[in-house]
Amino acid sequence: EAEVAQSPRYKITEKSQAVAFWCDPISGHATLYWYRQILGQGPELLVQFQDESVVDDSQLPKDRFSAERLKGVDSTLKIQPAELGDSAMYLCASSFSGGDTGELFFGEGSRLTVL
Amino acid sequence: AQKITQTQPGMFVQEKEAVTLDCTYDTSDPSYGLFWYKQPSSGEMIFLIYQGSYDQQNATEGRYSLNFQKARKSANLVISASQLGDSAMYFCAMRYSSNTGKLIFGQGTTLQVKP
Numbered sequence: 001e002a003e004v005a006q007s008p009r010y011k012i013t014e015k016s017q018a019v020a021f022w023c024d025p026i027s028g029h030a031t032l033y034w035y036r037q038i039l040g041q042g043p044e045l046l047v048q049f050q051d052e053s054v055v056d057d058s059q060l061p062k063d064r065f066s067a068e069r070l071k072g073v074d075s076t077l078k079i080q081p082a083e084l085g086d087s088a089m090y091l092c093a094s095s096f097s098g099g100d101t102g103e104l105f106f107g108e109g110s111r112l113t114v115l
Numbered sequence: 116a117q118k119i120t121q122t123q124p125g126m127f128v129q130e131k132e133a134v135t136l137d138c139t140y141d142t143s144d145p146s147y148g149l150f151w152y153k154q155p156s157s158g159e160m161i162f163l164i165y166q167g168s169y170d171q172q173n174a175t176e177g178r179y180s181l182n183f184q185k186a187r188k189s190a191n192l193v194i195s196a197s198q199l200g201d202s203a204m205y206f207c208a209m210r211y212s213s214n215t216g217k218l219i220f221g222q223g224t225t226l227q228v229k230p
Binding site: 031035043048095105106107111 | 119148158217218
């Protein structure tokens with residue numbers, strides 16, 4: 001069972017509605033990532049946090065997407081308004097800065113369907 | 116620009132046989148790390164194996180080994196003695212030192228193990 005917790009696992013929404021995803025990383029992991037994975041493709045980074053600070057949001061569509069990690073622990077990714085093209089799996093991952101490999105530990109993902 | 120390429124959209128292998136999944140990468144950074152992840156239908160990304168660019172020996176983890184050919188910029192995953200539970204999507208990923216730890220992923224290869 002994944003130690004990175006994500007919710008909800010599945011979300012169906014209509015276009016123009018708001019949607020939010022939550023992630024709780026592994027305890028002690030200072031770095032948190034949100035990836036988007038379109039069906040049949042590899043994940044692409046949306047935003048990366050180091051503690052509570054954003055270190056990379058270059059691929060985040062800032063007109064509709066926002067992300068926060070207020071206390072440097074759990075994080076929320078919001079989409080408002082949702083569009084048909086936002087249908088994808090949203091994966092949260094965390095990593096420990098002092099590890100040998102810096103591997104990312106992923107949650108089970110939140111699968112979004114926009115109708 | 117850094118890039119990961121997986122040219123095999125789908126692969127079949129007979130149970131108990133070995134299979135090689137191809138991965139090539141492109142980077143001008145001398146220090147980088149290469150990863151393989153497994154993604155079952157449940158969606159979670161499971162870390163399999165890591166190879167650092169300065170590692171002298173090919174990485175091995177149980178039935179997984181990484182055939183690292185630095186001059187050719189390839190990092191193929193070899194799975195020995197395939198099992199039915201190995202059926203999944205497999206992603207090659209790279210981390211380069213000039214960024215802050217994020218991984219860039221290839222398009223993935225779907226592996227199906229036949230009984």
